[in-house]
Amino acid sequence: MSESCSKWIHANEPMPDDLSFYLVGWATTLLIAIGKSAFGGGLAILGIPLLATVTTPQNGAIMVALLVSLMDLMALQRFGRESWSKPDLTWILPGLVAGIGVGYLVFVRIDPRLVTLIIGVVTLLFTAHWFLRGRLAPPGTRPVSPGLALAAGAASGFTTFVAHAGGPPVAMYLLARGLPKTMLVGTTIAIFTLGNWLKLPPYIALGLQHREALWGALVLAPAVPLGIWLGRIVHDRLDQKTLFFWCYVLLALAAAKLTIDAGLSLLS
Known part of the structure; x- marks a missing residue:
C-alpha cells in the first residue's frame, strides 16, 4: 500500500x-x-x-x-429473464438462501480456511477432469437435477458466507449442464445477484x-x-466452445488461488 x-x-x-x-x-x-x-x-x-x-x-x-x-x-x-434457466433457479435459489442461513448460524464454529481448501480442491479436480476428458465429449445439455441443483445452491450459499468462495459450487453444476452460453451467464448472474444482495x-x-x-x-x-x-x-x-473454455480456465484459476491461500494459511 x-x-x-x-x-x-x-x-x-x-x-x-x-x-x-x-x-x-x-x-x-x-x-x-x-x-x-x-x-x-x-x-x-x-x-x-x-x-x-x-x-x-x-x-x-x-x-x-x-x-x-x-x-x-x-x-x-x-x-x-429470457436468459435465465428457470428450472435450475427453482432449485438453486432456495438452496442458496438456506446455505447462507446455515453459514450464519455456524460461522463461529467453522474454520473458513478448511472450507475454502475443500472447495478449492474439489473444484480443481472438476476442472482437471473437464480439460482431460470432458471437453472431448460431444456437446449437449444434461437434464435438470433437482437434488444436485439444491446441493449446489446450498454449498454456494454456505461457502459464500463463511469463506467468500460461493462461485465454484454453482459454476460446477451449471457448466456440467451444458446450457447455451447466454443462458449460462444469465442464470449465473441471477443467482449471485440474490447472494450478493443478501450479504x-x-x-x-x-x-x-x-x-x-x-x-x-x-x-x-x-x-x-x-x-x-x-x-x-x-x-x-465468443462462440459457445470458446466461452466455455474460458469459463473453465477462470474457474480453475479461482480454485487454485483458493487452495493455495487456504493451504498456506493452515500451515502457518
Missing part, C-alpha cells in the same frame, strides 16, 4: 488523493465487471488482493461487495464505520457500466 494512500486512510479524508488508487482501482473494477458480463463472474476473487495493494484488505472487501452488487444490477439489464447489509454497516471505503467505492463506480458494456461485447463475440 502506497504511503499517500495510507495517509488518506488514517486521516479519514473523504476522497482518495493517491493516483495509484485510481489506476489500480479502475483497472480492477473494469476487470471484474468485464468478467461478470462476459462469463457470469469468476474475476471478483481477484478484487480484494488487487485493491489491497492500494488500500487495506478490509476496505478492499467492502469496496468489492458494494461494486459487485452494482455490477449485478447492471448485468441484469443485459441478461434479463450487502453487513458490508454497508461496515462501510458506515469505514467511510473511506464508501468514498473509494463511489469513485470507482463509474468504471462499472463501462466494464459491463465491454463484457457483453466479449460475450457476444
Whole structure:
C-alpha cells in the first residue's frame, strides 16, 4: 500500500488523493465487471488482493461487495429473464438462501480456511477432469437435477458466507449442464445477484464505520457500466466452445488461488 494512500486512510479524508488508487482501482473494477458480463463472474476473487495493494484488505472487501452488487444490477439489464434457466433457479435459489442461513448460524464454529481448501480442491479436480476428458465429449445439455441443483445452491450459499468462495459450487453444476452460453451467464448472474444482495447489509454497516471505503467505492463506480458494456461485447463475440473454455480456465484459476491461500494459511 502506497504511503499517500495510507495517509488518506488514517486521516479519514473523504476522497482518495493517491493516483495509484485510481489506476489500480479502475483497472480492477473494469476487470471484474468485464468478467461478470462476459462469463457470469469468476474475476471478483481477484478484487480484494488487487485493491489491497492500494488500500487495506478490509476496505478492499467492502469496496468489492458494494461494486459487485452494482455490477449485478447492471448485468441484469443485459441478461434479463429470457436468459435465465428457470428450472435450475427453482432449485438453486432456495438452496442458496438456506446455505447462507446455515453459514450464519455456524460461522463461529467453522474454520473458513478448511472450507475454502475443500472447495478449492474439489473444484480443481472438476476442472482437471473437464480439460482431460470432458471437453472431448460431444456437446449437449444434461437434464435438470433437482437434488444436485439444491446441493449446489446450498454449498454456494454456505461457502459464500463463511469463506467468500460461493462461485465454484454453482459454476460446477451449471457448466456440467451444458446450457447455451447466454443462458449460462444469465442464470449465473441471477443467482449471485440474490447472494450478493443478501450479504450487502453487513458490508454497508461496515462501510458506515469505514467511510473511506464508501468514498473509494463511489469513485470507482463509474468504471462499472463501462466494464459491463465491454463484457457483453466479449460475450457476444465468443462462440459457445470458446466461452466455455474460458469459463473453465477462470474457474480453475479461482480454485487454485483458493487452495493455495487456504493451504498456506493452515500451515502457518
